[in-house]
Amino acid sequence: MPCFDSPAAKGFTASPRAEGWFSRLSDALFCSDGAARKFTARGASDIAVGTAAPDRKATGGRKLTTFLQLTLNGLAVGCIYGLVALGFVLIYKATELVNFAQGDLLMLGAFVAYMAVVSWGLDYWMGFLIAAVAVAAFGALLDMTVLRRVIGQPQFAVVMLTIGLGAMFRTFASVTWGSEIYTLPTPFSGVTNIAGVTLSHQYLSIVAGTLILCGVLYAFFTHTRIGVAMQATSQNQLAAYYMGIPVKLIFSLVWAISAAVAAVAGILLAPVTLIDINMGLAVALKAFAAAVLGGFGSIPGALAGGIVIGLIELYAGATLPPGFKDTAPYIVLLAMLAVRPQGLFGTLGRKKV
Numbered sequence: 001m002p003c004f005d006s007p008a009a010k011g012f013t014a015s016p017r018a019e020g021w022f023s024r025l026s027d028a029l030f031c032s033d034g035a036a037r038k039f040t041a042r043g044a045s046d047i048a049v050g051t052a053a054p055d056r057k058a059t060g061g062r063k064l065t066t067f068l069q070l071t072l073n074g075l076a077v078g079c080i081y082g083l084v085a086l087g088f089v090l091i092y093k094a095t096e097l098v099n100f101a102q103g104d105l106l107m108l109g110a111f112v113a114y115m116a117v118v119s120w121g122l123d124y125w126m127g128f129l130i131a132a133v134a135v136a137a138f139g140a141l142l143d144m145t146v147l148r149r150v151i152g153q154p155q156f157a158v159v160m161l162t163i164g165l166g167a168m169f170r171t172f173a174s175v176t177w178g179s180e181i182y183t184l185p186t187p188f189s190g191v192t193n194i195a196g197v198t199l200s201h202q203y204l205s206i207v208a209g210t211l212i213l214c215g216v217l218y219a220f221f222t223h224t225r226i227g228v229a230m231q232a233t234s235q236n237q238l239a240a241y242y243m244g245i246p247v248k249l250i251f252s253l254v255w256a257i258s259a260a261v262a263a264v265a266g267i268l269l270a271p272v273t274l275i276d277i278n279m280g281l282a283v284a285l286k287a288f289a290a291a292v293l294g295g296f297g298s299i300p301g302a303l304a305g306g307i308v309i310g311l312i313e314l315y316a317g318a319t320l321p322p323g324f325k326d327t328a329p330y331i332v333l334l335a336m337l338a339v340r341p342q343g344l345f346g347t348l349g350r351k352k353v
Contacts, residue, residue: 065196070314076203076272078310079210083265084287085294085302087258093234093297094254095151097158101166102262103284107277108169109135109263110270111177114184124187128267132260139259140252148251173277184270206268213264214303217257230254286313289333295346304344308332
């Protein structure tokens, strides 16, 4: 029984794991009778080994689990940023235009997939294919009718044009589908728990889809005549024209591929963030930062920059004060530009005048 004057007797409560040894410690320190128990160094050692070490071990395990969880989620988010950044880079390499409507093409792809799956009752994969093809065709049409006319114009005019196009796309989506939030049914709805880390099948589908799409694009640009022609056009448009490559057609194909990549990113992202008319705005801004961070004009750099931005965003949100989640990627971008202006994989270009 504890002594009356001890903290244990006065109703002092401790954590369940420490309750037993704390009672013995308080009795030994506060009992005044001659039969007071002795709290020896050996007892202290036993307590340290029996309770403190497991607490430290459990804390370390929880930190590792949290780190792995954030890493997985950051990779998935970074893959979306990387895909949208890839669209920025493809268009810039071929036409030297910066398309700030890329995020709105992502939004249109998500809405078309939703309409195909929910309104028309088609299979998810059929809706996936229809959305990608429809947005790709829209991107090619956009180049042929509008954007081809501003090639060679000042970049400010191009930027303002694409920003205006993005606003038009959001207005069209608002009129067509309204301002409600929609959910896209997906076959990747389960979770798997491995060693305390929750693996969301939706996030895993984003990572897997990004890897597959990058593999397809690599094979296309490397092993097909059209892909090689696109690379030649991006390196030197005039030389490609003299070699008989239809440069204007190549431009339209690049816009189609870029739009299709944005649509795929929107479909993969839709089950996570839901679908609304503004879903592409924040994604486009961070994807542009990813493209700059990786080296504007570098395809591997776009993907790497997207993953870096995604990881930084998740780590900052979990460890830094509120508000740093959205600003930390841009802080890192500014620091990177101060140290290496060309980005992670970019190269410095010099022109003789």
